[in-house]
Amino acid sequence: MxxxxxxxxxxxxxxxxxxxxxxxxxxxxxxxxxxxxxxxxxxxxxxxxxxxxxxxxxxxxxxxxxxxxxxxxxxxxxxxxxxxxxxxxxxxxxxxxxxxxxxxxxxxxxxxxxPAMVDFNRRFDRDHGELQRLVRQGAVGAVELVQLTSRGPASPPLDYVRVSGGQMRDQTVHFFDLARWITGEDPVEVFVAGSALADPRIEQFGDVDTSVATLRLAGGGLIQIDSVRRTGYGYDERIEVMGAAGLVESRRQQAGNVVRYSSRDAVADGLHAGWFERVRSTYAAALASFVTSLDDGTTPAVTLEDGLKAQAIAEAAAASLRSGRPEHVVYDAPLLKRTRM
The missing domain is CATH 3.40.50.720 (NAD(P)-binding Rossmann-like Domain)
Known part of the structure; x- marks a missing residue:
């Protein structure tokens, strides 16, 4: 124990x-x-x-x-x-x-x-994990385009926004990590465009609530991440990876799978009401993975170096948001070892 x-x-x-x-x-x-x-x-x-x-x-x-x-x-x-x-x-x-x-x-x-592990829990989503496995096995061939979507149902309180570090460091960083983990590559450049559409007051903190980040891999492959703080239809998270040989997708998840049919229409269950309802199970799965690594004496699945690399991308993304131009991602190699993604 x-x-x-x-x-x-x-x-x-x-x-x-x-x-x-x-x-x-x-x-x-x-x-x-x-x-x-x-x-x-x-x-x-x-x-x-x-x-x-x-x-x-x-x-x-x-x-x-x-x-x-x-x-x-x-x-x-x-x-x-x-x-x-x-x-x-x-x-x-x-x-x-x-x-x-x-x-x-x-x-x-x-x-x-x-032993130390960062809780990037979305790596432990069942569907995202299967997508990653297929991509790494070569199911789509060489990765050419990755699309990740992170759309939350409601804007966080301003008090939270003030100390969160901004959308790139708080919300999108999870998807910077997923992009590395799925492709097995470290993005070299990022460009971000963003706006404060859901709550213009967050501009006072230099933040946005609606953004699109485009990342370039060393081999030329592209990654696009759209992040939204507020939707009118529930929590929307999905991933799509396209390569020379095909496409694999981890779809948006509905709260249920019941469809009610009538003579005039069909009504299906909507998306999860919030982000936590969508990812609740991943927290337990991440903890279980960490405990297994302790029991077996193996390296935790998400290392501190993984956390640093996702954060380095987030820093470059935040800089791009400010500068309005692409920014190079600096991973600071002297402090980082080669990591198992």
Whole structure:
């Protein structure tokens, strides 16, 4: 049994708490949150104990692994504390909103040798996984064009937008990671056009809510990602990969598969109401993958280097949004090893 502690008892923390408690290979021991009452509520719900301090969490005599779901500005610090304690770490993205600080943190954690994984959970979507497998097996031949869609149902609160890092770093970064994982290649250039259409007030933060990013692969293949914060029809996520030999698609998913027919029309179920309803199962699958890697002593499926590379693309995308021209993606090779995507 892997003894886990959870840091962060907010919305995502509560999602992880349920998955920690449900996993048969996990002893869900501790919950810590700066809001003690919130930590106690989550711990009581799942049979864990609320930790009085982070010193309890980072005790290698009591804890084997920590799941970091705290506020973004604490991710890097908690990763470093895990490294110092010799405790494995599973962390929500990003490692740090500042790419340079994220790189320094990754170098520090790698030097410690602890297992660490970034929660790019969409890699664990069943349909996306099958699409990736087929593409890597050569089902479409050489990849020529990839289309990814990320369209959320509602604009987030302005208070969230203010600290999120912007659409490229917060929303689209998941699809930058998917693009790398699916193609097995690192994009070399990105161009982004965007507008604030759903809520013009976000322009005060230099952000957009509707954007199209075009990425170029070293071999000339192209990737297009359209990201929307607000739709009028539910949550829409899909991927299409075209190559010289054909096409493979991970389709948008409906909330159900019942169609009601009458003499005049047919009415089908709509899309999921929100992003979480669509991807809920991927959080448990990502955690299960991490636990398996700990049990087997293998490299986690999504490494910290993977997190850095997706973030490097996001930084170039944000720069392109500001400059209005294509930007080269700088991966900073001295700090990055060749990763298994």
């Amino acid at each position: 892997q003894r886990f502690a959870l840091i962060g008892a907010g919305f995502i923390g509560s999602v992880h708490a349920a998955n920690l408690a449900a996993h048969r290979g996990i002893d869900f021991a501790l919950v810590f949150d700066v809001d003690r009452a919130r930590a106690e509520a989550v711990a009581a719900e799942h049979g864990a104990r609320a930790a009085a301090s982070l010193d309890e969490v980072f005790d290698p005599g009591a804890i084997d692994a920590v799941l970091i779901a705290s506020s973004t500005d604490t991710h890097a610090e908690n990763l470093r504390r895990a490294a110092d304690a010799g405790i494995a770490a599973f962390v929500e993205k990003p490692i740090d909103l500042d790419l340079a600080a994220a790189r320094e943190t990754v170098a520090y954690v790698e030097a410690s040798g602890i």
